[in-house]
Amino acid sequence: MLFRRYFLPTWKRFPLLDRWIFGELIAPLIFAISAFTVVSLSVGVMFDLVRKIVESGLPVLTAVKVLGLRLPSFLVISFPMATLMATLLAYSRLSANSELKALRSVGISTKRMIVPAIILAFFMTGLTFIFNDVIVPRANRSAEFTLQRALGRAISTEKGDDIIYSRFGKITTQDDKDKKKGLSQLFYAREFRRGEMNGVTVLDFSRYGYTQMLTSKKAIWNEKLAKWEFLDGQVLTTTPNGSTTSAEFDKYLYPLSSAPIRISKLPKDANNMTVQEAIQAQKLYAEAGNRKEARRMKVRIQEKFTLPMACLVFGLIGSSLGAKPNSRTSRSQGFGISVVLILVYYVLSFSFSSLGVKGTLLPFVAAWSPVVISMLGGWALLQQANR
Structure with missing residues (x-):
């Protein structure tokens, strides 16, 4: 009832073109989130939990609970990658079926066609930030507490x-x-x-x-x-x-x-800190005169914002590549292309991050340079697809 009353009227306000393309994006997005999450979760947590079940007698139900608590941290990794794969697959299929060609024949530009992909990328950016700053730190701590308690190790709240x-x-x-x-x-x-x-x-x-x-x-x-x-x-x-x-x-x-x-009282790993905790850690290191650690935390604080921005970057790149005339990309090809582009982006991010921690670049410049460079590359691909 609430769905019909509030969601449907708002949904119908969107132009038919946007609703149609949104519908084409949802299925590959869900598929990509599931695929990337299952792969990363299996490699990152599942094998280790299975070993603890066999070697340390960890209860199966506890292992399942820990797995569920660790899930948000892997969803955060999957969201940007899934955005890239979903936009690439959806627009490639529309291009292969000559549906984008039909839209161009009635005067609709490629820039207008990818607007739904950019809106979806903005939504995924916000979702990734909320997960990374609100859900993941608490879930990871709960997972560690649950695991250590099940293994018989003393844990204090402070x-x-x-x-x-x-x-x-x-x-x-x-x-x-x-x-x-x-x-x-x-x-x-x-x-x-x-x-x-x-x-x-x-x-x-x-x-x-x-x-x-x-x-x-x-x-x-x-x-x-x-x-x-x-x-x-x-x-x-x-x-x-x-x-x-x-x-x-x-x-x-x-x-x-x-x-x-x-x-x-702060997590040792900056990835498990909220933005507020990271700022607190940076101030503590600055007060102590530890410039290197303070500079490292400044970079990590900026990366709390640039990590979600990867969704927008990948949304632009994926839709621009997929919307190119005569583009034909299967799911297996899309997965392969996505992995390569993701690898390039994160190698670029890691390199600039290291320069920021070292002090060669300002923390703000080090964290945001990969985003700016990738956005410019995505814009160039869009201009090429719009010809």
Whole structure:
């Protein structure tokens, strides 16, 4: 009832030409999403889960649940590829059946014909962004939690493992006058559980020639004093002349920010972060003076937006290629062409991303250059098909 009341009137407002081409696009889009998702899911997750079922006794129902939770992350990968394959197949079939030729004979340009494909590509772009920023991070965390709990490994809601925090700042030289910048502190904790850092080691290089190593079984952040409380540990100091002093302690206050706690709560993989979490991580690295990690996170933040834009890029390229006169592409050929174009695009993206992380290019330029280059290539193909 609601479908007839709200959707049908809106759908009928679209020109008949657009509705017809949309209808031609839906079937190959569903086919392509299914094909790419099944292939990537089988290679990426299914084989590993089967191994855990056999070797570690993972319950089959739990494996199915984990598989379902991991599905969104592979759909995000499939959406751009499916958009390319769907537009290429649909327009190739229409061209092979001389239906596009008939449209040209009545004065409809190729640019007008691909408007439905561009609208569909915009829709897939928005869908990919929502999946990648809202659904995938939460689903991946739930999948990890479910898997680890089923395998009998302790999981806390507030946790982190192998927390590493590097702080870069000014290092005081021997005469206490000249100062230079470099790594001043390196914080490591084996795990973070219920507000406590366990198995903590801190290396302090803030004084030139001196190295201080602080180890403790436990460390707690003191909010009032804005310092770390290290419990049951030892301090070892080496001087420029090579002498060493050590002292044991029950409690030791150390001036360092609470950044290690905030870092421990963030996913290690930027792909599992939301845009907000990635921005938070970038700020933490910037505050610590870790320029390389801050620059890497800037690139990853931009890639949160450029990944969905691949749908628009592939929609333009696929429809332009398929709409060329006398274009004849079968499903197997379309799959092969799609794989080649996708490979080229992602190699280009990876290359520019590496240049951005290295600092050769600005993060914005590094992330968006593949999109701009590919869009220009798609526009050139469209101009050729429109002749």
